[in-house]
Amino acid sequence: MSNRRSRVSEEEINRLVSKLQSLLPETRQRGAGRASAAKLLKETCxxxxxxxxxxxxLSDRLSAIMATMDSSSAEAEMVRSLLRS
Known part of the structure; x- marks a missing residue:
């Protein structure tokens, strides 16, 4: 294994930033304008x-619902089967 770090080209970084930008709801709503990579990473975080x-x-809400159900009820069994899938 080499001690040299592999370099990522600027073109590859730009491609990845564009791909990330397309995945974030806030940046999709803003349109085609390019955000800086730093701003985009902050928005991603x-x-x-x-x-x-x-x-x-949602986990807390599901736990609360499950706590109110009879553990042998058909509804409880249905929820458990959905959680296993």
């Missing part, structure tokens, strides 16, 4: 944090 908060919230 914020978006991922937001998604994590949403997952945590």
């Amino acid at each position: 914020n978006y991922i944090r937001s998604l994590n908060r949403d997952v945590d919230d």
Whole structure:
């Protein structure tokens, strides 16, 4: 294995930044204008944090719903089967 770091070309970075920009809802809504790579990375981090908060919230809500269900009920079994898929 070589000690040299592999270099990523500026063209490859630009391609990856464009691809990332197309995945973020905020940048898609703004249109075709290019954001700086640093700003785009910050927005990406914020978006991922937001998604994590949403997952945590939905998990808490699901736990609360499951706690109110009779564990042997058909509804509880349906929820468990959905979670396994």
